[in-house]
Amino acid sequence: MDTRKQSNPNDDDNEKTLINPQNISIALNDKQNKLIHLDPVPDFSDKTEIKPWLQKIFYPQGIEIVIERSDNFKVIFKCKATKRGKKHGNVAPPLPEPTTEEEVNTGSTTTVKKKKRSISRFNRCPFRIRATFSIKRKKWQVVVMNSMHSHELVFNPDSDDYKKFKMVLKENNDVDAIKKFDELEYRRRNNLPIPQAIMPCDCGLTSEIRSFNVVLPNINPRKGSNNYSRSNGNKIKKPIKKNSDKPFALQFDSSSTASSTPTNNNISHHNDHNQNQTHNHNNNNNTNINNGMGFLDDPFASTEFSSLNNATTAPAIDLNEIDFTDIFSKSFSNVTATDIYAPSPLLSYNHTDDTNTNDGDILSNTYHVDISSLLSIPNVDADNTTPEFDKILYTKSVTPDNNVNEQDINKDDLHWIINFDNE
């Protein structure tokens, strides 16, 4: 039974309030809320399990995450920065940089000098995922804090981080995830469209989380005893030494990690999908954001999986191990894969998992959010035309100087604007 208070998504003051995913599409379309709570979240027994779980979700989105900051009670993720001098090989090239030169007036002479220490565009992406351990709930909460990106989103199966991620999947014998990512790699390398179904869930998070073998461990947390102590006297005490103070790891009688052990939790997903899809942007399915790489060139729109059958020549991938039909037999027809110029709709579903055998306090009546919304650039001004992608990338277009209606800027927006201007 979920007793959390749900706030009115039309309330202007609810940016940091827990929002029922049922209403999150409304909240997002209200242009004010950028906090997207992902729910449910596995009961990680260690914070190191969070990143692989998120990678399974966001790699298919073309988002490579890294840890920006972490301690034992918090992990902040962001998009991985590009490598500056990277040759454009099999790696998707970043969009062209803005002018890398700048004029330096040294008095009587003006010198044009290459900007050596320019921070790559990629590193300015405001996208964040915040995982915090809630002592009261005794579980981790995952919140997407800024769903827009300052760069294109391209899945790169050749990145080192992805290779490591894939290797861990193999070490853990995570056959379902391996199969899906093999499929994802195959489609990427052959410039095939990436359907949302390759995402953890074509409509959200929860379902495919199970099939990805990212589990909700059916372990009973200790009740009645709170071994946590974040305060030192009356002040906050943070872990003092390395590899110490891992209270939440002691919370479960887990003999294995959440990411390596499947549960018996049979979530009946892909049922009762109440697709409250809401579009308030141009449904331009032909907009192309990938410069010549072809990854997201073909809007998936109404493409059914049967179209994949055209691809029969697989490279080094063991296609014999890939069962495509199982993946694409699910409903995703109304979800556009690449509609990232304008805010994607949030599809919210209400999962009532009667088969859930886990602790009802944590797992029952959970909801999930279609993370296709994470692909979107926020609708900074719904009344205007969709802002140009290049402008957002290069001209600080989120500032009020760039067609952003100031009334539509909340405090979080302002914070970013200020930071951009300061950098």
Next chain:
Amino acid sequence: MDTRKQSNPNDDDNEKTLINPQNISIALNDKQNKLIHLDPVPDFSDKTEIKPWLQKIFYPQGIEIVIERSDNFKVIFKCKATKRGKKHGNVAPPLPEPTTEEEVNTGSTTTVKKKKRSISRFNRCPFRIRATFSIKRKKWQVVVMNSMHSHELVFNPDSDDYKKFKMVLKENNDVDAIKKFDELEYRRRNNLPIPQAIMPCDCGLTSEIRSFNVVLPNINPRKGSNNYSRSNGNKIKKPIKKNSDKPFALQFDSSSTASSTPTNNNISHHNDHNQNQTHNHNNNNNTNINNGMGFLDDPFASTEFSSLNNATTAPAIDLNEIDFTDIFSKSFSNVTATDIYAPSPLLSYNHTDDTNTNDGDILSNTYHVDISSLLSIPNVDADNTTPEFDKILYTKSVTPDNNVNEQDINKDDLHWIINFDNE
């Protein structure tokens, strides 16, 4: 026998050329050279030995160093940043920040917002020490890259880093260093003047390096075999994995670290001191850079050590173990301790150590540099009056807009100017 070529310090193109410390004062006064090569340097058997060695040198200068960046062939040190919200307790307060507010014009309204992500002044200090392992010389080279600071220099015996440093000294039974730092702490806590003699050497580096028990290990480096491989093809190859690729650690048959083992190297120091002191600035010995802390308030100028005898009441320090006379019997009378508003002179000495029993290629004919120069703010324009400290701190005064003669800017200067303007 040192066969290194020495360059003409008056040459405009020698910024990155090895400079004989004999000529470094001339080179520095030429306003072009900011690279101060420290020589000799112990043959560190591990890069972790470098920081303690430098701490022994720079703590007495009021400089607390941290590692900015490191790999197995390079360690870059800089000044430790201040703690942001630190209350001004027994810690020397940083100079007041510039305005921490900024106006944000959001169109029709102007919002004044606290700058949240401001970098503390302390972290902008350009002072750097670069230690690089030279494969050709098979030894570490230490270069001070920017001898000015953006902040006051105050030795803080209460800092955590210093306590750790001191603890390591005790673990290593480094009695000489312990004695000297006890003395330094005592003088600091009692607002007594800090003579240059408490520095590793009152006139330079080499001599006190021995008495500080930082040693030049009398170990014969392997000759003829070069186990190093920095190049991958013809490009620089960086270490690939953690805790691997420590080629220089294999270079010596060392059974102990350089910082813990004294050598038999009897450098006859404090002889033949040819004090080529050069002043081209106002010798204002009364300039006070310490806001009320009193540490460096009293210019030491012509103060002899006998003046310390006035202090007889030592707090918790075991003064019975401190032999002051041995320290201050050395000549340092012409060195001002706190003349940091203007460039300090560089005193260069020529040490000819006939008693050196170590490898002549490395240790004979070595020189050392008076690191009192490291206290100075560079003479950005010798023809002008001394630039105001506040201006240097807060108004990017190293830019040509701030009284820097553009002819006096070399390429490295320009690089920095650009970076400052970008921040």
Next chain:
DNA sequence: TAATGGGTGCACT
């Protein structure tokens, strides 16, 4: 261990 925000040392890449 309340929750949440940010700074920064420093080795990896």
Next chain:
DNA sequence: AAGTGCACCCATT
């Protein structure tokens, strides 16, 4: 003055 991934910090509320 490699940039940045990450963790050890500290801040305010």
